[in-house]
Amino acid sequence: MKYNISENKGYLLLQGGNIYDPYIDLASVGDILIKDGFIERISKYIAPDKEYKVIDCKNKIVTNGFIDLHVHFREPGFELKETLESGSRSAFYGGYTRVCTMPNTNPVVDTPELVQLLIKKSESLPIYIYPIGAITKNQSGQELSEIGSMVKSGAVAISDDGIPVSNSQMMRFALEYAKKFNIPVINHAEDNYLVNEGLMHEGNNSLKLGLPGNPGIAESSMVFRDISIAEYVGGRLHIPHVSSYKSVEVIKQFKDRNVDVTAEVTPHHLCLTDDVLLDYNTDAKVAPPIRSNKDRRALIEAVKSGLINCIATDHAPHAIEDKETDMFNSCCGMIGLESAFGLVNKCLSKEQMSIESIIDLFSLNPSKIIGIEPIHIKENNQAEINIVDPKILWDFEIDHIQSKSKNTPILGMKLEGQVIATLNKGYIALKK
Amino acid sequence: METKHLLGLDSTSLNDITTIIDTGFLFRDILERPIKRVPTLTGKNIVNLFFENSTRTKISFELAEKRLSADITNFSSSTSSVKKGESLKDTIQNIHSMKMDCVVIRHPIPGSSKQLTNYVDSVVINAGDGTHEHPTQALLDMMSIKEKFGKIAGIKVGIVGDILHSRVALSNIYGLVKLGAEVKVCGPSHLIQRNIEDLGVSVTYDVDELIEWADVLNVLRIQNERMGLGIIPSIREYREFFGITQSRLENHKKEIVIMHPGPMNRGVEIDSQVADGDQAIILNQVLNGVAVRMSVLYLLLGDINLEV
Numbered sequence: 024m025k026y027n028i029s030e031n032k033g034y035l036l037l038q039g040g041n042i043y044d045p046y047i048d049l050a051s052v053g054d055i056l057i058k059d060g061f062i063e064r065i066s067k068y069i070a071p072d073k074e075y076k077v078i079d080c081k082n083k084i085v086t087n088g089f090i091d092l093h094v095h096f097r098e099p100g101f102e103l104k105e106t107l108e109s110g111s112r113s114a115f116y117g118g119y120t121r122v123c124t125m126p127n128t129n130p131v132v133d134t135p136e137l138v139q140l141l142i143k144k145s146e147s148l149p150i151y152i153y154p155i156g157a158i159t160k161n162q163s164g165q166e167l168s169e170i171g172s173m174v175k176s177g178a179v180a181i182s183d184d185g186i187p188v189s190n191s192q193m194m195r196f197a198l199e200y201a202k203k204f205n206i207p208v209i210n211h212a213e214d215n216y217l218v219n220e221g222l223m224h225e226g227n228n229s230l231k232l233g234l235p236g237n238p239g240i241a242e243s244s245m246v247f248r249d250i251s252i253a254e255y256v257g258g259r260l261h262i263p264h265v266s267s268y269k270s271v272e273v274i275k276q277f278k279d280r281n282v283d284v285t286a287e288v289t290p291h292h293l294c295l296t297d298d299v300l301l302d303y304n305t306d307a308k309v310a311p312p313i314r315s316n317k318d319r320r321a322l323i324e325a326v327k328s329g330l331i332n333c334i335a336t337d338h339a340p341h342a343i344e345d346k347e348t349d350m351f352n353s354c355c356g357m358i359g360l361e362s363a364f365g366l367v368n369k370c371l372s373k374e375q376m377s378i379e380s381i382i383d384l385f386s387l388n389p390s391k392i393i394g395i396e397p398i399h400i401k402e403n404n405q406a407e408i409n410i411v412d413p414k415i416l417w418d419f420e421i422d423h424i425q426s427k428s429k430n431t432p433i434l435g436m437k438l439e440g441q442v443i444a445t446l447n448k449g450y451i452a453l454k455k
Numbered sequence: 456m457e458t459k460h461l462l463g464l465d466s467t468s469l470n471d472i473t474t475i476i477d478t479g480f481l482f483r484d485i486l487e488r489p490i491k492r493v494p495t496l497t498g499k500n501i502v503n504l505f506f507e508n509s510t511r512t513k514i515s516f517e518l519a520e521k522r523l524s525a526d527i528t529n530f531s532s533s534t535s536s537v538k539k540g541e542s543l544k545d546t547i548q549n550i551h552s553m554k555m556d557c558v559v560i561r562h563p564i565p566g567s568s569k570q571l572t573n574y575v576d577s578v579v580i581n582a583g584d585g586t587h588e589h590p591t592q593a594l595l596d597m598m599s600i601k602e603k604f605g606k607i608a609g610i611k612v613g614i615v616g617d618i619l620h621s622r623v624a625l626s627n628i629y630g631l632v633k634l635g636a637e638v639k640v641c642g643p644s645h646l647i648q649r650n651i652e653d654l655g656v657s658v659t660y661d662v663d664e665l666i667e668w669a670d671v672l673n674v675l676r677i678q679n680e681r682m683g684l685g686i687i688p689s690i691r692e693y694r695e696f697f698g699i700t701q702s703r704l705e706n707h708k709k710e711i712v713i714m715h716p717g718p719m720n721r722g723v724e725i726d727s728q729v730a731d732g733d734q735a736i737i738l739n740q741v742l743n744g745v746a747v748r749m750s751v752l753y754l755l756l757g758d759i760n761l762e763v
Contacts, residue, residue, distance in 0.1 A: 230651065232587060233566075233586045233625055234565045235586065302569065303565075303566030303569050303570050305570075344542065348542060348543055348544060349562070349564040350564055351563075
């Protein structure tokens with residue numbers, strides 16, 4: 024498969040697609056003519072001209088770019104694993120035009136200067152990057168970061184990423200203080216004492232493999248704490264990468280009382296089970312761990328019912344040597360941007376979800392959480408557009424990975440549905 | 456043999472397990488001879504990679520290798536340097552480039568021997584991988600049961616101790632269940648996996664119930680490291696509720712065979728009188744350990760046409 028990103032010059036005609044832009048209630052079949060990266064016309068039919076490049080969009084969805092609330096682009100500090108440039112390519116390939124980067128870089132993104140640096144460095148990239156600032160200085164859990172100044176500089180949320188805010192009073196301070204800036208607080212919900220150095224989900228497979236297990240209650244007990252605090256202080260909590268059925272129960276309990284809380288799930292928690300670790304596959308070692316089929320079923324039901332709002336990849340690149348080691352020493356995390364849509368669509372299209380509602384999990388729903396919208400599909404607007412083939416079956420192979428890192432257990436799996444072209448900021452990424 | 460490596464008894468077939476144990480008895484006979492060395496593995500290179508402290512298992516493997524006339528190399532590295540991030544892959548590839556036919560590995564991390572098969576093409580024998588498996592220990596335990604009872608199927612085997620952290624227990628469970636023994640585990644309830652019944656065993660927290668039920672007791676060592684974590688309240692409390700004491704056995708007035716993988720904490724999990732008593736087969740286990748390891752090495756490395 025060939026893939027390249029080029030400047031979107033001249034005329035491009037998107038012919039006969041199902042145009043879907045939920046931000047402006049647009050759902051119709053038609054043609055879109057793009058000139059030099061801007062939408063010139065949208066119409067039922069636009070006659071092709073010999074100077075137009077034509078993309079046949081019949082039976083495909085022409086929709087907005089995707090938004091990922093949770094990626095790791097590793098810059099500054101860990102450029103061996105990923106850079107803003109390589110991460111952006113990876114995102115663009117997967118259909119993402121806007122991503123939120125986690126602050127666990129070196130140095131940690133805990134000042135407005137670092138937020139500005141990331142935004143400045145990403146200006147020339149084909150996607151928009153929104154930094155998430157650290158809740159506490161150096162993710163230490165000890166002192167609040169300059170949250171207000173970071174937000175003023177462009178941060179869209181705060182999180183200490185993989186390090187849970189263990190001190191409950193600090194979590195309360197963060198949720199209360201962040202209210203003024205109208206951003207969500209994202210806390211990695213795991214009680215480290217209950218995690219107890221668990222290397223995978225505690226269940227039949229951890230028993231079989233002799234690996235210390237990390238139980239679902241390590242997550243759900245902290246989810247309960249976090250929503251309780253958020254409810255009490257009226258703060259905005261967003262729960263990242265929900266993994267256990269117990270957490271879904273807790274979220275439901277609060278949402279039934281109309282507590283305002285949002286949640287995301289990763290493609291791997293939604294679509295895989297801990298069977299994927301049976302050969303001590305370190306590429307499938309993630310935090311929180313991939314759990315049992317019971318957990319997976321609960322996550323699917325929660326996505327269908329809206330208890331879980333959106334998909335976020337937690338794209339976590341790691342170098343070969345970070346993964347080609349034993350289960351204890353290997354790093355947690357897997358890449359996900361290139362495979363996310365194909366994996367999730369394969370899973371959810373079997374669950375009586377419409378293609379539109381699946382797409383909403385990648386665009387409309389996450390954008391509501393951080394209050395950022397892609398550019399609408401309207402005449403005279405710059406094109407920020409995905410062309411989605413919902414039916415195509417494809418094998419996910421190493422050639423599909425644009426990230427600098429290749430750590431994913433999805434390699435070799437059959438996926439269903441693909442973003443075949445993405446347009447953004449005057450660029451086009453096209454798969455052929 | 457159906458298997459190329461011995462990584463665990465979960466991944467070893469019933470046929471292979473039976474072959475290993477039966478062949479073990481042949482080597483046991485050789486060990487009783489005045490000259491205990493056979494030329495079976497002459498010219499084979501074996502490396503013993505011990506990333507974790509071991510006396511008994513290491514000596515047992517070395518003896519088995521020497522008695523089969525293999526060339527051996529020993530490599531030891533402490534747990535701490537592994538946890539510092541020393542790359543398992545690098546160590547192994549280095550040693551492998553020295554053209555080894557077989558790697559015997561003990562490592563503190565579960566799965567390390569399985570992962571090793573990704574990096575080398577020599578035969579891999581797991582000599583204990585963290586809290587996962589210790590297959591040769593279970594094989595020698597089963598061989599000792601067979602020696603005592605003439606069979607394994609139908610024998611009631613009780614395993615008592617810290618089941619959660621015990622690779623000896625897990626390998627014994629896999630092997631014994633495959634061979635048709637009945638297995639009951641016993642120990643402090645927080646030191647038994649919550650879903651262990653799924654492996655085909657029963658559970659009791661009452662050691663007297665276990666003794667009343669069992670034909671054989673496999674008494675696990677209580678590791679001092681666990682004491683330091685505050686998981687076991689005290690030695691005397693452990694002994695009171697789970698210790699295999701002389702008086703406890705006397706109360707039951709029944710014959711019961713006592714096994715222990717060693718090294719023993721006398722006066723903690725087992726009383727000296729029990730360990731040294733007539734019902735104990737602990738020293739047979741040690742001898743069978745050499746024999747069963749010879750059997751494993753022979754079956755995985757030997758030219759099958761050679762006479763034993």
